[in-house]
Amino acid sequence: MHVSDVTSRVLTQLRDAGGHPDNPTLNAADLVPFFPDGCPEAAPTDWPLDTVDYDGPHASTICPGCVASWRADHLVSQPRTVPAGTPLSLHFPWAALQPAPATPEGASRPVDTDPRPVDASV
Numbered sequence: 001m002h003v004s005d006v007t008s009r010v011l012t013q014l015r016d017a018g019g020h021p022d023n024p025t026l027n028a029a030d031l032v033p034f035f036p037d038g039c040p041e042a043a044p045t046d047w048p049l050d051t052v053d054y055d056g057p058h059a060s061t062i063c064p065g066c067v068a069s070w071r072a073d074h075l076v077s078q079p080r081t082v083p084a085g086t087p088l089s090l091h092f093p094w095a096a097l098q099p100a101p102a103t104p105e106g107a108s109r110p111v112d113t114d115p116r117p118v119d120a121s122v
Contacts, residue, residue, distance in 0.1 A: 001044040003088060008034040010062050011077040012070065026095035031090035034079040035063040052089045062088070 013029045018092065020026035039057035047054055058066040070076050 001040055003044045003046045003048075004084070006033050006035065006044060006088060007081050007084075008036060008079040009077050009082050009086065010034045010067075012062075012074045015073055015075060027094050029092040029094075031087070031092075033061045033088050034046045036066055036079070037063070048088065099110055 009031050012032050017027045039061045043054035
């Protein structure tokens, strides 16, 4: 099998992601390869091992035989066919909005409201 034959993906997210509002990695939604005929034992030919780990079947891929076990801990979408050239895996980190700090007495706006980039290394 060649990676170009992998034409389906599912979107996954950890079920308790809301319990980690400051951790963009645990809050991430992921686009994961879906194999309708079963997850392969070895990475398909030309699998981009430098960017997408292949730790074995069912670890970083999903198939009809393992989707129930994935759904124990993750929300998993229905599989969808993707256009040729779609990356095998995409990671969409986000962090929950934090409440705005209180406005100091006599001030016209809250303090410390400058936007900050999300630290995806957490």
